[in-house]
Amino acid sequence: MAEPLLHYGNPETWRKAALRLKEFAPDGVILTWWVTFWGPHFGLLARNLAQFTRVVYLCHNVVPHEKRLLDAGLTRWAMAPARGYIVQCEEDARQLREWFPQASVRRCGHPIYPLGDGPLPDRTAARRALNVTGRMLLFFGFVRPYKGLDVALQALASLGPEWDDLHLWVCGEFWDDAEHYREMIRRLDLSGRVHLETGYQPQAELSLRLAACDAVLLPYRSATGSGVLADAYAHRRPVIATCVGCFQDMVVPEETGLLCRPGDPADLAQAIVHFYAAGAERFQPGLEAALRHYSWDAIVNAVEDLLEYEATDHRSDRVHRQPIGGILP
Known part of the structure; x- marks a missing residue:
């Protein structure tokens, strides 16, 4: 059964969540990011996690589409402790390279949702x-x-x-x-x-x-x-x-x-x-x-590749990306 650990309005849970995760001795922790609202608690959580494991941000978008004054600064602060980032477009990869020149970034298109085993609606x-x-x-x-x-x-x-x-x-x-x-x-x-x-x-x-x-x-x-x-x-x-x-x-x-x-x-x-x-x-x-082409295996491979690469402690500004252009054989 899932165990609720983190509450955005309770700073004490930000530290306790990291301590609880430490008990699992994970090779890495993936934080999903899409809005600056997560900045304060994700930033502190990531700093606690970074003391014992590798932190990876899976970014839906790095900064919000409707930008506000504090978005860039708060996002940069929250993401700074991470060892790697997965993004879905070149624009976000470019932003992260600008903020963190030594960052490891993987770019992977949004996977296509599975619809189960049944047929598509007629x-x-x-x-x-x-x-x-x-x-x-x-x-x-x-x-x-x-x-x-x-x-x-x-x-x-x-x-x-x-x-x-x-x-x-x-x-x-x-x-x-x-x-x-x-x-x-x-x-x-x-x-x-x-x-x-x-x-x-x-x-x-x-x-x-x-x-x-x-x-x-x-x-x-x-x-x-x-x-x-x-x-x-x-x-x-x-x-x-x-x-x-x-x-x-x-x-x-x-x-x-x-x-x-x-x-x-x-x-x-x-x-x-x-x-x-x-x-x-x-x-x-x-x-x-x-x-x-856009399978969920691509995300899995990006995470595994990033964690294995970071495990060697060879940080890089390279961006690994899926092929683009025509996808027909």
């Missing part, structure tokens, strides 16, 4: 269940300003009347005011073509929407790793994404999706037109290859 049945009759694009996950939903709405509005059967489904929790987007939808005359489903989506409901859609929209202004991209790939759905962060590595144009410029509604609209002109089926071989 597309025809999913569209029938959701009453989808035309073309459908999906935007899902936490809705935050950096993810560019406003750009997607402007792109959709710019398409001509022959695109009136194209519907955008937005599914997820809003981090800012959802009313701002509702007002934008009304102003752009998109009320009949944009479906807002606010709040948490259980996996079964999300899988149904992924099965029904033609592609997933990722019009982000910035990105590091992306669980949304991994979920899209797991459901064999191509993406229309921007040239930022991990998308530049993990989205292979014309194989697993299309790329466009960030913050550019016209370029996104052009990518949407191009996507439908050639058809979605052409992406299936690339998506199957992506499933094999």
